[in-house]
Amino acid sequence: VYDRHRLDRIPRRYTLAAGDRIAATWPLDDAARYDLWLLGPNGFHRHFVGHGADKAVSWRLDAPTETLSLTLARGLKAVSLRHPDAHRGWHGDGRAHVLSLAKTGGWYDILVTDPASTTFRHRIAGRLETGRPSWSEPPLARA
Structure with a gap:
């Protein structure tokens, strides 16, 4: 985890093993800002920037249903950057929005x-591991 305000x-x-959780804290900078960058295997990427x-934002990946559930606080907006249904966006209303990852x-x-x-x-980016065959990075699969 990189603290981009303190490189x-x-x-x-x-x-971590599959299913493990970890809790950690980072101090905010003098202006109460944060900029954290997490990298891991198989395209795992998280980047959190803000104040x-x-x-609040929360998400849950579910391997049996091949879905990502995203819950946004009122006023937030989300968009899928690479999904076939990328034209769909979600607005924060406090309820979970479910995105199927079966096509990707x-x-x-x-x-x-x-x-x-x-x-x-x-x-948040990466690949949900289901144990079923898949492909490498999606743009490479289309080449």
């Missing part, structure tokens, strides 16, 4: 923004 510091590294008082081989790339904020930006 002079060594990134935090973790090794300490930002609205489990790949997802979601960007959440707050139209009222110039700094809020949460991106």
Whole structure:
């Protein structure tokens, strides 16, 4: 995990097994901002940028149903950057929005923004592992 406001510091590294959870805290900078970048195997990418008082975002990946459930606080907006149904966007209303990952081989790339904020930006990307055959990075599969 890279703290992009403190790149002079060594990134935090973790090794987790499937299903493991970890909780950690990072201090905000002097202006109460955060900018965290997480990288992992198989396209796993998380990038969280914003302010300490930002609205809540939560998501859940479910392998048996091959879905991603995304819950956004009121006022937030999400869009799928690589999904075949990318024309669909979701607006925050406090309920879960479910995206099927069956057409993408489990790949997802979601960007959440707050139209009222110039700094809020949460991106989650990667591949949901189901144990079934799939393909490498989706653009490579189309080549």
